[in-house]
Amino acid sequence: xxxxxxxxxxxxxxxxxxxxxxxxxxxxxxxxxxxxxxxxxxxxxxxxxxxxxxxxxxxxxxxxxxxxxxxxxxxxxxxxxxxxx
Numbered sequence: 867x868x869x870x871x872x873x874x875x876x877x878x879x880x881x882x883x884x885x886x887x888x889x890x891x892x893x894x895x896x897x898x899x900x901x902x903x904x905x906x907x908x909x910x911x912x913x914x915x916x917x918x919x920x921x922x923x924x925x926x927x928x929x930x931x932x933x934x935x936x937x938x939x940x941x942x943x944x945x946x947x948x949x950x951x
Contacts (some may be wrong), residue, residue, distance in 0.1 A: 870887065870888065870891065872885055872886065872887060872888075872933070873885070873886040873887075873888075873890065873904050874886075874908060874919065874933065875923070876898075876905035876906075876907075876908040876921065877896070877903050877905050878904055878906070879904055879905075880905075881897060881898040881902075881904070881905065882895055882896070882897060882898065882905075883895060883896045883897075883905070883936060884919050885933075887950060891939065896935070896936040896937075898921075898936070899929075899931075899937070899938050901929070901938055901941070902921055902922045902923045903924065903925065904924055905921070905923065906922045906923055906924045907920075907922035907925065908920070908921055908922075910933075913930075915931060918930050918931060918932060918933070919931045919932075919933050921937075926941045926944045926945070927941055927943055928943075928944060929941055929942075930942070
């Protein structure tokens, strides 16, 4: 992201990401990296003054993705310590 607002649309089973500008005009699209099985959730974060996306795929994994090129920068596994149901 180059300082301009961008919006990312994550598809569920099609394994695509669509990027739009602040006027909601389509800019580009990416294939989801192979490690991410399906597109379930997407959240932006800032780490060390850099913009990243957190992506979930319905598993215990959360992926840290660089939105410029959609490369995976990290993978976290969530562990359930106690089920609250």
